[in-house]
Amino acid sequence: MSAPAGRKTWQAVQAAVRARISRRDWKPGALIPHEAELAQEFGCSRGTVNRALRGLAEDGLLERRRRAGTRVALNPQRRAAFAIPLIRDEIEGKGQQFAARILTREMRRPPPDVQARLRVAGAAPILWLETLYTADGAPYVFEARWINTHAVPRALDADFTVISPNEWLVREVPFDSGDFTVSAMAADGRSAAVLGCAEGAGLLVLDRRTQHGAQIITSVRLVFHPGYRMHTRS
Amino acid sequence: MSAPAGRKTWQAVQAAVRARISRRDWKPGALIPHEAELAQEFGCSRGTVNRALRGLAEDGLLERRRRAGTRVALNPQRRAAFAIPLIRDEIEGKGQQFAARILTREMRRPPPDVQARLRVAGAAPILWLETLYTADGAPYVFEARWINTHAVPRALDADFTVISPNEWLVREVPFDSGDFTVSAMAADGRSAAVLGCAEGAGLLVLDRRTQHGAQIITSVRLVFHPGYRMHTRS
DNA sequence: ATCATGTTTATGTATGCACATAATAGCGAG
DNA sequence: CTCGCTATTATGTGCATACATAAACATGAT
Structure with a gap:
């Protein structure tokens, strides 16, 4: 105009x-x-x-x-939009080398809290994946994911060494909504070992749940390397 | 319709x-x-x-x-809107008793990183406030705030025991934008003492910067009690 | 083949009009 | 004075139309 x-x-x-x-x-x-x-x-x-x-x-x-x-408005700024990182893009965007390594892939019975979170009945084993993403070889984020294989049986046949679980799901599985939670934790033995940081370091944690209709498709926890920051992109 | x-x-x-x-x-x-x-x-x-x-x-x-x-879109969900907590409302909304206690109020010369963050020249002292917010007496969030008194000289006369710094600023000072950063830290001696938690606990940290035109009005760091979570409200 | 140019097309925006809807304000009956 | 109805009013939405603009596409010259 x-x-x-x-x-x-x-x-x-x-x-x-x-x-x-x-x-x-x-x-x-x-x-x-x-x-x-x-x-x-x-x-x-x-x-x-x-x-x-x-x-x-x-x-x-x-x-x-x-x-x-x-x-x-009496009190503006009640909400802020954060950019949800797409790991690969984020790393490559910084000119670093992206790599993903699957640490665990097994059928496992979800603990009660995850059963609730995924809204799956009983303790039938479902797919459990642990992946470490690295930037120029340095640990960047540790991903622990449950995939509701009752809702997505095809996930059992996917080869996540070729395509990351996230990319596979986005491409192959319909979904309509999700929710995020941000929190913090102190690095325990396992996280510290995987992320190569000191035990007790403060780590940012992002939990994401993806659903299709009433069904929960997947629940992921991303544990970032110490010092990671998320900021508004607006 | x-x-x-x-x-x-x-x-x-x-x-x-x-x-x-x-x-x-x-x-x-x-x-x-x-x-x-x-x-x-x-x-x-x-x-x-x-x-x-x-x-x-x-x-x-x-x-x-x-x-x-x-x-x-090939990859949806690039952003998520988080509800930015208004401490008082958040606590009272849970039916708990809100209280604020000012721990420090003094003129202090900002360290270099804060000088950059506030875009203030040199090391002339500006207002520094530390406030602890409690819910039913339990530490909820620890606020550390710099107020750019070059931009807001009136802040020197405000009585923050009557009205919280945040509420005073929102009510009295024009601003037009801001930005947020979320990160995590391990509780150091001071944070642990103030928040009444174990040293080394994982704490969620929210940094907020408020500006009016090119001037930065204030920069706040909120350090939440262990276990605090922020989630999407959408 | 490469580049500059003009054409076409899907989205972006503005307008005037009409009517829907929510909520306040005012009025009248009891 | 209170209750309940009605009128009023600001926003919400829909439509038809017109034109602006960006980008893909086609064309033609070099």
């Missing part, structure tokens, strides 16, 4: 509103003019203003309610 | 497309029909389809490019 003099695109309106909020022309909690009014002021249609404000509301900067109008 | 028989709302279209993707009617990497075609199929206008697909693209489920069309 070539931005003719007075005419505003929704991005321009959004930027203008953002500026007013951050300049405190409109203070937290205050009601701002309604869409029609802003449309007139900015010389654009109400649709354009709506688009701009909707985006700001999604970012948590505004709170909108029908009939009640739009007000500046 | 009362959803008359054939007529679809953008949410309905979005759900239908989501279903096709997760059912793998449209496989990862595949091109999907263009907007006009889908509009005809769903019996709605192109605008409605556009709205639906735009949302899915924002979620990372689709990749869209002008002229090239829309295809199913």
Whole structure:
């Protein structure tokens, strides 16, 4: 859009509103003019203003309610989007050599907490994989994964030395949602040995669960090398 | 919208497309029909389809490019939105008693890494605060904060025993953006003492930086009690 | 074959209009 | 005064239309 003099695109309106909020022309909690009014002021249609404000509301900067109008959020920044690392890309993106080594692959009966997490009944053995990912040979992240082979029997025939479990699953298995949890742990003997770090080091842990409908496909725990950081990409 | 028989709302279209993707009617990497075609199929206008697909693209489920069309993302779930805890709400939301205690409040010269992080020149002392937040008296999170008093001189007069530094800043100081980093550390002597945990425990660390224009207002480090978890809220 | 150019096409955005919906405000009956 | 209905109003959504823009594609010159 070539931005003719007075005419505003929704991005321009959004930027203008953002500026007013951050300049405190409109203070937290205050009601701002309604869409029609802003449309007139900015010389654009109400649709354009709506688009701009909707985006700001999604970012948590505004709170909108029908009939009640739009007000500046009292407490912005309730959420932050973190980039979920795609191990291979992350390592190769730094110009380092990516490698994956499977440490364990066996059928194992999930402990009770994993049974709950995977929503599998009883203790029938399912596929258990441990993989170490390295960057230029240095341990980068240790992955421990359960694959619900009741839901994905084909996983039993996959050759994970050729394609990583994650890449195989993404490519082969339908899924529709998932959830993440971030926590921290002190390196125990095993983690320290695998990651080649001191026992007791602080390690960032990312648990990810992937599901298709009501069924849980897989549950992974990524334990990162000491010093690893995740940050907002926005 | 009362959803008359054939007529679809953008949410309905979005759900239908989501279903096709997760059912793998449209496989990862595949091109999907263009907007006009889908509009005809769903019996709605192109605008409605556009709205639906735009949302899915924002979620990372689709990749869209002008002229090239829309295809199913090869690797979805590149990002996840985490709820950034508002300590007081989080604790009170669990029905526990919130309390904050200021452990340190002094002018201090920032070490070089903090100087860089705050983009302040030289080593002129700025405000340094340490606060412990408790839930039912149990240590919950330990906050260490630098406030750039060159940018916010008023902070020198604020009484943070009445209002927490975070709440004061949110209410009093304009800002427009920020960034977050998540990492892990092993509890050192001081953290262990303050949080009442064993030395060497794995602790989740959240660093947050808040800025207004080019100026950094404040930089906070939150060190959570052992076992704390952050999870996606989406 | 390579490169520059123009053409085509799918998405991106703006507009005006209409109506749906939620929620407040106001009114009247009891 | 309270309860419940109605009117009002700001946002939410849908549609048809028009034009902008990016990128793939085709064409033609060198």
